[in-house]
Amino acid sequence: MSTPRRALVLVDVQQQYFSGLLEVQYPPHEQSLPRITAAIDAATAAGIPIAVVQHTAGEGAPVFAPGTPEFELHPEVQSRRTDAWKSVEKQYGSVYAGTDLTAWLQENGVDTVTLVGYMTNNCILGSAVEAEALGFSTEVLSDATGAINIANDAGFADARTVHMTLLALLNSNWAAVDTTDAWTAALTAQQKLPGGDLGNSAAAGAARATQSLSSTPR
Numbered sequence: 315m316s317t318p319r320r321a322l323v324l325v326d327v328q329q330q331y332f333s334g335l336l337e338v339q340y341p342p343h344e345q346s347l348p349r350i351t352a353a354i355d356a357a358t359a360a361g362i363p364i365a366v367v368q369h370t371a372g373e374g375a376p377v378f379a380p381g382t383p384e385f386e387l388h389p390e391v392q393s394r395r396t397d398a399w400k401s402v403e404k405q406y407g408s409v410y411a412g413t414d415l416t417a418w419l420q421e422n423g424v425d426t427v428t429l430v431g432y433m434t435n436n437c438i439l440g441s442a443v444e445a446e447a448l449g450f451s452t453e454v455l456s457d458a459t460g461a462i463n464i465a466n467d468a469g470f471a472d473a474r475t476v477h478m479t480l481l482a483l484l485n486s487n488w489a490a491v492d493t494t495d496a497w498t499a500a501l502t503a504q505q506k507l508p509g510g511d512l513g514n515s516a517a518a519g520a521a522r523a524t525q526s527l528s529s530t531p532r
Contacts, residue, residue, distance in 0.1 A: 317505075320362045321363040321426075323430075325429055327391045328385060329385070329387075329388060339461065342460075343460060349458035349494040350430045354394050363400065365401075366391070368404075406440070408440040409437065419450065425449075426451040427451070427452050428497065429442065429454050429455070429489075430455050430494075433462060434461040434476065442489045451506075452488060454485075454490070456493055457493050459481075461477035485509055491509065
């Protein structure tokens with residue numbers, strides 16, 4: 315098994331997600347932020363590259379407007395920031411779209427991108443999906459990401475359902491999903507995180523569905 319050549323990518327750990335309409339709900343940011351900083355500390359100790367991404371909606375926008383307090387990184391991330399970090403501003407959900415992150419990762423010999431930050435239901439999902447066509451393996455740290463409650467004309471899902479469902483979806487094809495502690499152990503051991511696959515996920519899903527139907531009272 316080849317040793318992963320990792321980079322840690324911090325996705326939009328901005329003040330916009332810590333209060334107001336877009337406040338991350340599950341896991342609560344009081345829980346996910348310490349996991350994000352633990353991942354930063356582990357990456358720093360291991361000497362792997364770190365990129366920090368901030369979303370911008372442009373000057374004067376109602377959210378993610380440069381120059382506003384909400385645009386800034388959370389102080390726990392900002393205090394750890396060094397000149398060695400790659401800084402990226404993005405306008406789309408994916409960290410790769412319209413940025414020079416791909417070129418930077420390639421220049422650093424990275425083949426495995428570890429994603430932490432916000433939100434599972436937007437930029438984490440979009441980044442993991444785009445990475446497949448770019449040739450990067452993706453890792454998503456389940457306790458260092460987070461989602462919000464969603465409702466629109468297509469339906470409603472609470473933040474826990476959104477987060478857990480998308481992590482299961484990602485782990486079935488686009489990413490290896492695990493906790494920050496498991497990732498730190500894999501990083502120290504220079505090993506890959508084990509991920510799922512579509513075939514086994516489909517088989518396990520069919521079995522769980524059958525079990526659920528058989529246990530439903532008639």
